[in-house]
Amino acid sequence: MPLPGMLQKRSLNDLEVNMPSLLDAAEAFSKLGKKSVEIDQAACVRVRHRHASCMACFQVCAHEAIARDDDGLLAIDNHLCTGCGACASVCPTSALQLVEDVPELVRAAIESIAEQADALQDDTDPSSADSLRTEKPCGTLTISCEYLRNQEAALEERAHSEAGLRVKASPDEIDPPKAKTEHEAECSLTLSCLAALDEAALISAACSNVEVRYESGDCACCPNAQGELIATLGEQATRFLGAFLAAATPERPLPAARALPAAWSLVTPNDAESATTNTSPELSRRGLFDHFIERTTDSIAEAAVGTFYVSTTAQDQKRTLAQRLFADKGILKHIEAVRNERVLNELYRFDPEWADQILPEKEDAELPTRLFGEVTVDETACDLCGICMTFCPTGALSGVANEPVNSFVMLNRDIAPKGELSFRANDCMACNLCLDVCPHDALEIQRGICACDLFAFEPHTLIKR
DSSP, rough: OOTTTTTOOOHHHHHHHSSOHHHHHHHHHHHHTTOOEOGGGGGGGHOOOOOOOOOOHHHHOTTOOOEEEETSOOOEEETTOOOHHHHHOOTTTTEEEESSSSSHHHHHHHHHHHHHHHHHHHSSHEEEEHHHHSSOSSSSEEEEEHHHHHHHHHHHHHHHHHHHHTOOOOOHHHSOOOOOOOOEEEEEEOOOGGGGGGGGHHHHHTTEEEEEEOOOOOTTTTSSSOOHHHHHHHHHHHHHHHHHHHHHTSSSSOOGGGOOSSSOOOEEEOOOHHHOOOOOOOHHHHHHHHHHHHHHHHHOOOOOOHHHHHHSSGGEEEEEEEEEEETTTTOOOOOOOOHHHHHHHHHHHHHIIIIIIIGGGGGGGGGSSSHHHEEEETTTTOOOOOOHHHHSSSSSSEEEEOOOHHHHHHHTTTTTOOEEEEGGGOOOOOOOOOHHOTTOOOOOESSSEGGGGGGOSSEEEEEEE
């Protein structure tokens, strides 16, 4: 029996049984009130029109952190949101964006790899430099999720403890040196979840001849549980790049040095190793306190800045829903198709000749993707009312609507509607809002884009009367 005032010594097994999920507690504490996702209300199709059918963010959120308030605006519960970024990746209009600028992080990493590759090329003789460019990508971007890093930290902590117990343990046993890779440019990123990477990021890396290597923990055990989405986004990027290459290479084959690498590759923990090793993301007491200090410092600073900002912001700066949505009286704001622009810029930079001369002639080549859409119209059903032009977020549907005449009067007086409806495919984000608002079901949309429309910046006419 221990003396009064003395702490009873407990075994490691007791701690594991009676103190579960210390890391989860640390994560939950450090993220209380932390804002991870920004909302552009004017870009959300459900805010632009209450009958919009889009439910992408609601369906993908594993924590039910997204809701609509009494005014019909999107709202995120920051206490439930983990900042995984899945909602931002699946949102067709980019109405949801991570506070952490993932595209900028990827771009900076790609630039770092390019600089390393140039330095390596300068340090090698011309013959080896040629083989370096032609046989493999110029470098590797390794992107890991926080869940995997937490698992590795737990294993490293355990290895330190076990190695430190041995009397003759050498420093190399406790911290084994990592093998260095020669003649290879590389960079690494750690994101809250790999679901934060959409197709645009993968296409950007591939067009820069950078191989993307995903390192993921067991998504089935992760609270975010976005493994299926991660695989889907990677596969869609691969299919799009394959179709893009197939559309242009018959006319002008690429040299070996310009071949695109695979959009991504996924590395998960070895099943056999995980079966014999406890990879539960648990922390020791020392690791727990270090984790608290590291994560809560940023949260406290952000909370302080947010409090100061709110207290010094005038009340008249709070905009109404009408002010958020309307650019002018009766005219809804248009948004930029930022994700589409990034993809187009990367593809053009990869080979400008394809964009200017070859792809515009490919009228029968379809590029499958969810990022773009092709709209067709039933001319017999459309009366050019203009409602699709009004609600289209990017202005991909544009033209001149007919004069607002009562349809009963038009029918009885045999008045033909006059106007014009045009469409620009590379501005279409396939959000389906035009289909939802059309009163005559006159529109259809096909996900993907024709190769000839990829860089066609002038709209083509769908109807003209």
